[in-house]
Amino acid sequence: MEPLYNRVSSELLKQRMLEETEPRTTISFYHYFHVENPKDFRDFLYLHLNEIGVFGRVYIAQEGINAQISVPACNFEAFKSFLYSIAALNGIRLNIAVDDDGKSFWVLKIKVREKIVADGITDDAFSMEKKGLYVNAEQMNHLLEKKETVVIDMRNHYEYEVGHFENALEIPSDTFREQLPMAVDMMKGKEDKNIIMYCTGGIRCEKASAYMLHKGFKNVFHLEGGIINYAQQVKKAGLPSKFIGKNFVFDNRLGERVTDDVIAHCHQCGQPADTHTNCKNDGCHLLFIQCASCAEAYTGCCSTECQTIYQLPEEEQKAIRSGVDKGNVVFNKAKSRLRPRLEDRL
Numbered sequence: 318m319e320p321l322y323n324r325v326s327s328e329l330l331k332q333r334m335l336e337e338t339e340p341r342t343t344i345s346f347y348h349y350f351h352v353e354n355p356k357d358f359r360d361f362l363y364l365h366l367n368e369i370g371v372f373g374r375v376y377i378a379q380e381g382i383n384a385q386i387s388v389p390a391c392n393f394e395a396f397k398s399f400l401y402s403i404a405a406l407n408g409i410r411l412n413i414a415v416d417d418d419g420k421s422f423w424v425l426k427i428k429v430r431e432k433i434v435a436d437g438i439t440d441d442a443f444s445m446e447k448k449g450l451y452v453n454a455e456q457m458n459h460l461l462e463k464k465e466t467v468v469i470d471m472r473n474h475y476e477y478e479v480g481h482f483e484n485a486l487e488i489p490s491d492t493f494r495e496q497l498p499m500a501v502d503m504m505k506g507k508e509d510k511n512i513i514m515y516c517t518g519g520i521r522c523e524k525a526s527a528y529m530l531h532k533g534f535k536n537v538f539h540l541e542g543g544i545i546n547y548a549q550q551v552k553k554a555g556l557p558s559k560f561i562g563k564n565f566v567f568d569n570r571l572g573e574r575v576t577d578d579v580i581a582h583c584h585q586c587g588q589p590a591d592t593h594t595n596c597k598n599d600g601c602h603l604l605f606i607q608c609a610s611c612a613e614a615y616t617g618c619c620s621t622e623c624q625t626i627y628q629l630p631e632e633e634q635k636a637i638r639s640g641v642d643k644g645n646v647v648f649n650k651a652k653s654r655l656r657p658r659l660e661d662r663l
Contacts, residue, residue, distance in 0.1 A: 359427050386422065514537070600626060626638075
């Protein structure tokens with residue numbers, strides 16, 4: 318029987334990916350549908366996707382599938398045929414990356430989770446069967462021109478910071494589960510408005526639109542395929558982009574440029590910048606925005622403290638970070654927490 322888990326070190330796999338000459342295509346997709354046995358479905362997917370060289374992250378739950386992957390260009394049609402051979406996934410939208418070098422993933426990880434999007438919803442009456450109306454890029458642009466439209470960004474602050482739709486409302490929280498009730502509270506008294514929810518690839522805003530309808534709102538829409546699909550559509554149709562800046566993505570690229578506008582600032586010097594990076598000190602690994610000048614001055618680190626540690630021999634670095642939990646600083650970017658933390662370190 319073929320192995321159903323990766324058995325090669327991540328470092329070696331990354332090196333192999335970087336040395337590949339075959340181009341890859343970065344794809345994201347999701348679908349809400351009932352999965353009877355997530356573990357069996359997970360193993361079935363791993364067996365077939367691994368065989369055709371797919372890398373990336375795939376989450377399976379009883380409520381559906383959520384995937385961000387890269388596929389060798391020569392195997393794209395084989396991948397598509399396999400995916401569409403699964404009845405529940407036949408014909409689903411595949412979001413093709415906009416700004417893609419194919420170096421987004423280097424290992425295949427498929428995990429079973431309680432939900433494909435952690436939402437904190439405990440109401441048994443909630444259902445994904447009733448969700449907001451899809452809007453495409455042209456419809457999105459048209460609705461955004463209307464005064465009775467409110468557009469809500471269902472992403473985190475570090476995503477919103479580098480790019481967002483014009484006049485989009487930010488929900489100031491680190492987690493989607495916190496954003497859902499906050500969005501309801503923010504929209505109280507505006508029940509007659511057109512409410513458009515959007516996110517990176519569509520999975521969060523689709524659930525958010527269903528939640529808003531569940532809470533009694535009537536005119537709820539969500540952007541089909543999220544920013545990724547919107548960017549593809551405006552480019553193909555020659556439409557003006559109402560999304561400004563860069564779209565943050567959860568892979569090795571950390572961003573896709575949609576327009577040339579740079580709306581964020583370096584977290585160290587304050588100059589215009591929108592390049593996310595993780596602190597080179599593996600005992601920190603903080604995600605933050607860093608300009609080219611600060612990247613050189615701080616050797617890719619978030620502070621002089623981390624830079625000093627990063628320049629030590631590897632064995633000394635390992636001793637320093639031994640037992641340190643760095644999980645709480647990865648993608649932890651509520652704007653209320655970010656600036657003070659970096660200022661304390663500089």
